Amino acid sequence: MLPELGNFALILAMTIALAQGIVPLVGAARGIPGWVAFARPAAWVQFLLLIISFSILTYAFVVNDFSVAYVANHSNSALPLMYRISAVWGGHEGSLLLWVMLMAGWSTAVGLFSKRLPPEMVARVLAVMGLLGVGFASFVVFTSNPFDRYFPAPMDGRDLNPMLQDFGLIVHPPMLYMGYVGFSVAFAFAIAALLGGRLDAAWARWSRPWTIVAWLFLTLGISLGSWWAYYELGWGGWWFWDPVENASFLPWLVGTALMHSLAVSEKRSTFKGWTVLLAIFAFSLCLLGTFLVRSGVLTSVHAFASDPTRGVYVLLLLGIVVGVSLVIYAWRAPQVKSAGNFALLSRETFLLGNNVLLVVATATILIGTIYPLILDALDLGKISVGPPYFNAVFVPLMIPLVIALGIGPLSRWKQDSFERLGKILRFALLISLILGVLWPWMLFGQLDFMVIVGATISIWLVCSILLDLFYRSRHKASLWKGLTSQSLSYYGMSMAHLGVAVTVIGITFSSYYSLEKDLRMAPGDQLELGGYLFHFDGVRDNHGPNYTATEGVVTVTKNGEPVATLYSQKRNYTVQQMPMTEAGIDPGLFRDLYIAMGEPLGDDGWAMRIYYKPFIRWIWLGSLFMVFGGILAASDRRYRLMEKRKAGLNTDAKLAVQES
Amino acid sequence: MKVRFLIPLVLFLLLIGLFVAGLKLDPSVVPSPLIDKPVPQFSLPELHDQEKIVDSAELTKHQVSLFNIWASWCVACRQEHPFLMELARAGEVPIYGLNYKDKRPDAIGWLKRLGNPYIASAFDEKGRVGLDWGVYGVPETFVVDSKGIIRYKQIGPLTKQAWQETILPLIDKIRAEEG
Numbered sequence: 001m002l003p004e005l006g007n008f009a010l011i012l013a014m015t016i017a018l019a020q021g022i023v024p025l026v027g028a029a030r031g032i033p034g035w036v037a038f039a040r041p042a043a044w045v046q047f048l049l050l051i052i053s054f055s056i057l058t059y060a061f062v063v064n065d066f067s068v069a070y071v072a073n074h075s076n077s078a079l080p081l082m083y084r085i086s087a088v089w090g091g092h093e094g095s096l097l098l099w100v101m102l103m104a105g106w107s108t109a110v111g112l113f114s115k116r117l118p119p120e121m122v123a124r125v126l127a128v129m130g131l132l133g134v135g136f137a138s139f140v141v142f143t144s145n146p147f148d149r150y151f152p153a154p155m156d157g158r159d160l161n162p163m164l165q166d167f168g169l170i171v172h173p174p175m176l177y178m179g180y181v182g183f184s185v186a187f188a189f190a191i192a193a194l195l196g197g198r199l200d201a202a203w204a205r206w207s208r209p210w211t212i213v214a215w216l217f218l219t220l221g222i223s224l225g226s227w228w229a230y231y232e233l234g235w236g237g238w239w240f241w242d243p244v245e246n247a248s249f250l251p252w253l254v255g256t257a258l259m260h261s262l263a264v265s266e267k268r269s270t271f272k273g274w275t276v277l278l279a280i281f282a283f284s285l286c287l288l289g290t291f292l293v294r295s296g297v298l299t300s301v302h303a304f305a306s307d308p309t310r311g312v313y314v315l316l317l318l319g320i321v322v323g324v325s326l327v328i329y330a331w332r333a334p335q336v337k338s339a340g341n342f343a344l345l346s347r348e349t350f351l352l353g354n355n356v357l358l359v360v361a362t363a364t365i366l367i368g369t370i371y372p373l374i375l376d377a378l379d380l381g382k383i384s385v386g387p388p389y390f391n392a393v394f395v396p397l398m399i400p401l402v403i404a405l406g407i408g409p410l411s412r413w414k415q416d417s418f419e420r421l422g423k424i425l426r427f428a429l430l431i432s433l434i435l436g437v438l439w440p441w442m443l444f445g446q447l448d449f450m451v452i453v454g455a456t457i458s459i460w461l462v463c464s465i466l467l468d469l470f471y472r473s474r475h476k477a478s479l480w481k482g483l484t485s486q487s488l489s490y491y492g493m494s495m496a497h498l499g500v501a502v503t504v505i506g507i508t509f510s511s512y513y514s515l516e517k518d519l520r521m522a523p524g525d526q527l528e529l530g531g532y533l534f535h536f537d538g539v540r541d542n543h544g545p546n547y548t549a550t551e552g553v554v555t556v557t558k559n560g561e562p563v564a565t566l567y568s569q570k571r572n573y574t575v576q577q578m579p580m581t582e583a584g585i586d587p588g589l590f591r592d593l594y595i596a597m598g599e600p601l602g603d604d605g606w607a608m609r610i611y612y613k614p615f616i617r618w619i620w621l622g623s624l625f626m627v628f629g630g631i632l633a634a635s636d637r638r639y640r641l642m643e644k645r646k647a648g649l650n651t652d653a654k655l656a657v658q659e660s
Numbered sequence: 661m662k663v664r665f666l667i668p669l670v671l672f673l674l675l676i677g678l679f680v681a682g683l684k685l686d687p688s689v690v691p692s693p694l695i696d697k698p699v700p701q702f703s704l705p706e707l708h709d710q711e712k713i714v715d716s717a718e719l720t721k722h723q724v725s726l727f728n729i730w731a732s733w734c735v736a737c738r739q740e741h742p743f744l745m746e747l748a749r750a751g752e753v754p755i756y757g758l759n760y761k762d763k764r765p766d767a768i769g770w771l772k773r774l775g776n777p778y779i780a781s782a783f784d785e786k787g788r789v790g791l792d793w794g795v796y797g798v799p800e801t802f803v804v805d806s807k808g809i810i811r812y813k814q815i816g817p818l819t820k821q822a823w824q825e826t827i828l829p830l831i832d833k834i835r836a837e838e839g
Contacts, residue, residue, distance in 0.1 A: 240735050277668060284672075291679065311683045319676050326669040334662045370678070372797070377681035384797040386733045388761075518773035579742065599745065599775060609773055 003068050006056030007147040010097070013049035013104070014137035016042055020107075020130030024123035028196070036119050039126035040111040046133065047104035054101045057146055058088050067153035070094060070146040076159035076575050078546040086170040087160040092294060092310075093146035095173060100136045102174070103129065103181045110185055110210070117206060124192030125185070132184050135317045143310050159546065159575035168228030176221030176248060180286040182214025183251060186258065187283035190276045191325055194332040199272050204265035207279070209634045211262060215255045216630030222248050223623035231583055236516065236594055236611045238619060241390040246369045247289030250362055254282040257358040260351050268348060268413060273333045274355070280329060284322045285362075291318050292369070343415035350408035357401045364393045402457040402504060405497055406464035410471070424471060428463035435459045444513045444614070454508030461501040465494050492633030499625025506618025515612040518598075522605045530612030532593060533557045539606065547571045549582070552597045552606060556586065568597045592616050694810050699727075699802075700792035704782035707759050707767055714782040718756065720808040724834045725754040727802040728778070728818070729790060731762045732770035734798040740817035741774050747823075748777035753831060757781035760790045760798055803827060805834050 020042035027035025057070070061084045066072040074091045075084050089095040107129040114122045140146070163169070186207050193203040225248070230238040239245065258278040264271045291314040342348035368385045410424060436456025441447055472490075473482025515530045523538035537553040549569040556563040566584030573580065586593040591614045598607030694700070699716050706712035719725055728744065730737045748755055757778035759767045764783065771781075784790050793802070803812040812830055814822055 235738065242735060273665075280668075315676070315679050315683065318679075322672055323669070323676070326672055330665040330669055333665050373682045374678060377678050384734075386731070386761075386798075388733065516769075518769070598773070607773075607775065 002056050003060055003065070003147040003149070006053045006060075007141075007145065009049045009053040009056070010100075010137065010147070011141055013046045013053065013100075014134060014141060016046045016049065017104075017130045017133035017137055020046060021127050021134055022130075023127075024130075025127040028120040028123045028127075033119070036123040039123045039130075042130065043104065043107040043111045043126050046130070047101070047108040050097075050101040050104045054088070054097055057094060057097060058085060061085060061088055064157070065153075066155070066157050067149050067151070068146070069148045069150045072150055072154050072157045074157070074160050076157040076546065078575070079157075079160055079165070080545050082170070083160055083165045086164070089173050090160050090164045090169075093140065093144040095177070096136065096140045096144055097146055098174065099177050099181060100133065100140060102177050103133055103136060103184060106181055106185050107133070110188075114206070121192055121196060121198070121206075124195055125188045128188035128191045129184060132188070132321065135321065139310075139313055139317065143313050156575075159573065162547070162571070162573040162576060162578050162580045163232065165573075166228065166232055168224055168232065172221060172224040172228055174221075175217050175224055179214055179216075179218025179221050179255075180248075180251065180289070182210065182217055183255060183279075183283045183286050185210040186214060186255075186279045187325070190279035191328060194276060194328050197332065197335065199276060199332075199336045201266050201269050204262050204272070204275065208259070208262050208266060209636075209639050211255065211259050211279075212630050212634040215252070215259055216627045216634070218248070218252050218255060219623055219630065220627050222252055223620050223627075227620050230616070231585055236514070236583075236596075236609075236613065238616070241368075241387045243369050244289075244293050246365055246390075247285075247292050250289065250366055250369075251282050251285040253358050253362045253365070254278055254285055257355045257362075258282050260354050264348055264351050268342070270342070270348065271352075271355075273336050276333060276336075277329060278355070278359075280322070280325050284318070284325075285366075287314070287318045287321060290314055342413070345411070345416050345418065345421075347408060347411040347413045347416070350404055350411055353404050354401065354408065357397050357404075361394060361397045361401075364397070365390065368393070398504075399453060399457060402461055402500060405500060406457075406461045409493065409497070410464060410468045424467055425464060428460055428467055431463050432456050432460035440509065440513075443509075448512050451508055451512045454504055458501040458504045458508070461497065461504075465497055465501075469494065487636055487638070489633040489636035489638070492629045492631070492636070494629070495632060496626045496629030499622040499627075499629060501622070502618050502625055503622025506615050506620075506622060509615035510613050510619065513614045514616075517610045519608055519610075520601050520605045521608045522603065527610060529610055530591070530614075531558060532563060532612065534593075534595070534610055536606075536608065538604075542569065544571070546575060547573045547580075550597070552584075552595070552608070554584065554595050554608075554610075556593055564593060566593065566595045568595045570597050587617060589617055589621075590614060694794055694802075695813060697810060699804055699808050699810055700789070702782065702784075702789040702792065704758075704784055704789060707757070707764065707771075707781040707783040710783075712780075714756070714780045716808065718780065719804045720806055722754045723806050723838050724811075724831050725756060725804050727756050727758065727804055729758045729760050729793070729795050729798055729800040729802075730781075731760045731798045732766040733762065736817050737799045738774070740799050740819075741777075743818055743820060743823070744777040745775045748775075752828075754779050758789060758793070758795075759783050760795060761785065761787040803830060803834075806838055 020039060023035050023042070024039035026032070027038065057068075060068045060071050061075055062081065064071070064075065064077050064084075066075075070091060070093050074087045074094070079087065087094075089098045107126055110125055110129070111122065114125070189203065189207040189210065193199045225245070226238045229240070230236070258275065261271050261275040261278055265275045291311070294310055294314060368389050371385050406428065407421060407425065411421060433456060436452055436459055437447065439459070440451050440455050469483070469486070472486060473479055476482035476485060517527060517529055519527060521527070521536040523536055525536045527534045533556065535555045535557070537555055539550050539552045542549040542551040549571040551567050551569045554566045554568070556566060564586035566586055568584035569582035571580045571582055572578070581596050581598075583594055583596045585595075591612060594611040594613060596609045598609060601607055699719055701716045703713055703715040706714050719727060726747075730740075744755060747753060755777050757780070759781045761784070764785075767781070767783070771778075782789065787795075797815065799817055801814040801818045802810050803814075805811055811834060812827065814827065818827075
C-alpha cells in the first residue's frame with residue numbers, strides 16, 4: 001500500500017510541477033499578479049510531495065520490502081541499515097527520484113531566498129524549474145518507476161553492488177546531484193532573464209550566489225568520487241578519464257567559466273550574451289552527462305543498467321530543453337547591448353582568457369568522450385579514447401590557465417599597465433622560478449621537467465595571491481585593518497585559487513614521485529620503500545555482515561620507530577559472489593602508505609601491492625579549499641545586504657502608507 | 661536575427677543527430693567482418709622479451725585458443741583480468757595477449773602486479789596489428805581454432821556469463837570437430 005502512495009505522491013508532484021511551469025509564466029507575460037504569486041507555493045507543495053515519495057521508498061528499503069522490484073534488485077536483508085538507506089540512490093530509478101526531489105528543493109530555496117527579486121523574475125525562474133521538474137518526474141514515472149512491484153515477492157533481495165557499499169558512495173551521488181541540479185537554477189535565471197528581456201547587472205548579481213553554491217557542491221561531489229576511486233578500487237589511481245567521470249567534469253569546467261564570466265557581467269556589464277550561453281551550456285552538459293551515463297551509447301565502468309527507451313527519453317528531454325533554450329537565445333540575445341570597452345591588458349582580458357581556456361578544455365574533453373560515438377555513427381569503425389589523449393590535451397591547457405590565474409586578480413578592470421603588474425609580480429616570478437626547482441629537488445632529490453613546471457606555476461600562484469592580499473591591505477592604517485577590511489568574497493576567491501595551487505602540487509608530486517612495488521610476500525617478509533620498512537605479519541580471517549574476508553596485516557616502521565599498522569582485505573560478498581579488495585591506507589599530509597592484497601600465491605605467499613604516494617592528499621585538500629572558498633564567496637555580505645536593503649525598503653514603504 | 665546567435669543551436673542539432681544515430685548502435689554488440697575468416701597475419705616482438713617474436717602462426721598451435729587484446733591504461737581490462745587469471749589457472753584454454761598501444765614498462769608492471777594469464781603477449785605499440793584485427797575498444801577477445809580461423813569475437817570484458825553461455829560451448833564444439 002505504502003509504495004503505491006509513494007507513486008501517487010510522485011505523480012501528483014509531476015502535475016503540480018506542470019502547473020508551476022505554466023501558470024506563473026503566463027502570469028508574468030500577461031501581468032496577472034495572482035498567477036505570478038502561484039509559483040512559490042507550488043514549489044513548496046511539489047517539494048513536500050517528493051519528500052513524501054522519497055521517504056516512502058527509503059522506508060521500503062529500511063523494512064526490506066522485497067515486493068518492490070527496485071528494493072529487491074538493490075538490497076538484501078543482510079545489508080547493514082546505513083547501506084540500505086544509501087541503496088535508495090544506488091540504482092537508476094532511485095537516483096533519479098533523488099534528482100527530482102533535489103530539484104524541487106532548489107526551487108523551494110529559490111522561492112525562499114528571492115524575496116528581494118521582482119515577482120515576475122521569480123515567477124519565470126520557478127516556472128522554468130517547474131518545467132524541468134516535469135521532464136524529470138515524467139522520466140521517472142513513465143520509464144523508471146522505483147515503485148514497480150514484483151509478484152510474487154522474492155524471499156530476499158539481490159543485494160547492493162559491493163562497490164557501492166562504502167561511505168564515499170553514500171555521500172558522493174547526493175553531492176554530485178546537488179551540483180547538477182544546482183546548475184538548473186543558473187539556467188533558469190538565464191532563461192528567465194532572456195524571456196523578461198532584462199539581461200543586466202542585476203541578473204548577474206542574482207545568479208552569482210546560486211551558481212557558486214551549485215559549483216561548490218559539484219566540486220565536492222567530484223572530489224568525493226575521486227577519493228572513493230582511490231581507496232576503494234585498490235589501483236592507487238584517482239582519475240581515469242572514464243566517460244562517466246568526464247560527464248561530471250564537463251559541467252564543472254563550464255560552471256567554473258560561468259562563475260568568472262558572471263563576475264564580468266555584474267561588474268562591467270559586458271560578456272552578457274556569452275554568460276547566458278555559458279549558463280545554458282553548464283546545465284546542458286549536466287543533461288548530456290545523464291544521457292551518456294544512462295542510455296548506454298558509450299561503454300563505461302560505472303554506467304547504469306542501460307535501456308534504449310530510457311536513452312530515447314533522455315535524448316528527447318535533452319533535445320527539448322537545450323533546443324528550446326538555444327532558440328530563445330538566438331531570438332533574444334541579439335537585443336542585449338554590451339556596455340564597457342576594455343583595453344588589451346585588463347582584468348576583462350584575463351577573465352576572457354580564463355573562459356576561452358576552460359571552454360576549449362571542455363570542448364576537447366567532450367570530443368574525446370564522444371569521438372568513439374562519432375566514428376561509429378559515421379560508420380568509420382570503432383575506437384576507444386584513453387587517458388593518453390586526455391592528458392595530452394588537458395595538461396597543456398591548464399598550464400597557461402594557472403599562470404594567468406596568478407595575474408588576473410591583481411589586474412585592474414578596464415585598463416592596466418605592464419609596468420604596474422611587472423613591478424608587483426617580478427618578485428613572485430623570481431621566487432617561483434627558484435623554489436620551483438629547489439623545493440621538489442630538496443624533497444625528492446630528483447627532477448623532471450614537468451615537475452619543475454608544476455611546482456613553479458603553483459608557487460607562482462601562491463606568491464601572487466599573497467602579494468595581492470598585501471597590496472590591497474597596505475594602504476589602510478594598519479596591515480591588520482587592511483586584512484580585515486577585505487570582503488568575504490575576496491577571501492573566498494583567494495581561497496579557491498589557493499586550492500588550485502594545492503591541487504596542482506598534489507597532482508604533480510604524486511604522479512612523478514610515487515613509488516610502487518608488486519611482490520610476493522610471505523608472513524615475516526619485509527620490504528623497504530620510500531624510507532619505510534613494511535613488515536608482513538600474516539593473514540587472518542575476518543567477516544562482515546554480508547561478506548567474508550581474508551585480512552593481511554602489515555606493520556610499517558621508519559628507522560625502527562613504529563609508524564602504522566595497515567590492514568588490507570580481500571572480501572567476498574556472499575550474495576553477489578563478488579570479490580572486492582579493501583586497501584589498507586595510512587594517510588598523511590605529505591605521504592600516503594597504501595597496501596592492497598592481490599591473489600594467494602601458495603606456500604603462505606600473497607601477491608602484494610605497496611605504494612608510497614607523496615602529497616596525494618593535496619589533490620583533495622585543494623578541492624576542499626575550493627569548496628570552502630565557494631562557501632565564503634556565497635556568504636559575502638553584499639548578497640545579504642541586498643536582502644536587508646529590500647526589507648528596509650518595505651518598512652519604509654509601510655511607514656509611508658501609515659503616514660499618508 | 662543575427663546569424664551568429666544561431667551557431668550554438670546548429671551545433672547542438674548536429675550533436676543531437678549524432679546521438680540519435682548513436683542510440684541505434686550498441687557499443688558492445690557489433691558483428692566483426694573477421695568472423696569465420698583467417699586471422700590477420702602479424703609478427704610482433706614479445707612484450708617481456710624484445711628478441712622473441714610472437715606471430716599469427718603461434719595461434720594455430722592449439723586446438724583452440726583465446727586472443728585477448730588488452731592495455732594497462734584500460735579500465736575495463738582490470739575488471740576482466742581476475743577472470744582471465746581464473747581461466748589460466750584452471751588451464752581451460754591457452755590465452756595469448758595483444759598488448760595494444762601501451763608502454764612496455766607500464767604493461768610489464770601491470771602483469772607483474774595483477775598476474776600474467778598469457779602464454780605470450782605480442783607488443784603492439786603503435787596499434788597497427790590491432791587495426792588489422794579491427795580492434796575498436798579494449799578489451800576484446802577472439803576465439804581462434806587450429807586452422808587459424810576466427811570463430812568468435814567478444815567485445816568488452818570477458819564475463820563469466822559470456823564464457824559459460826557462449827564461449828565455452830563454442831570451444832567444446834571446436835574441440836569436438838577436431839576430435
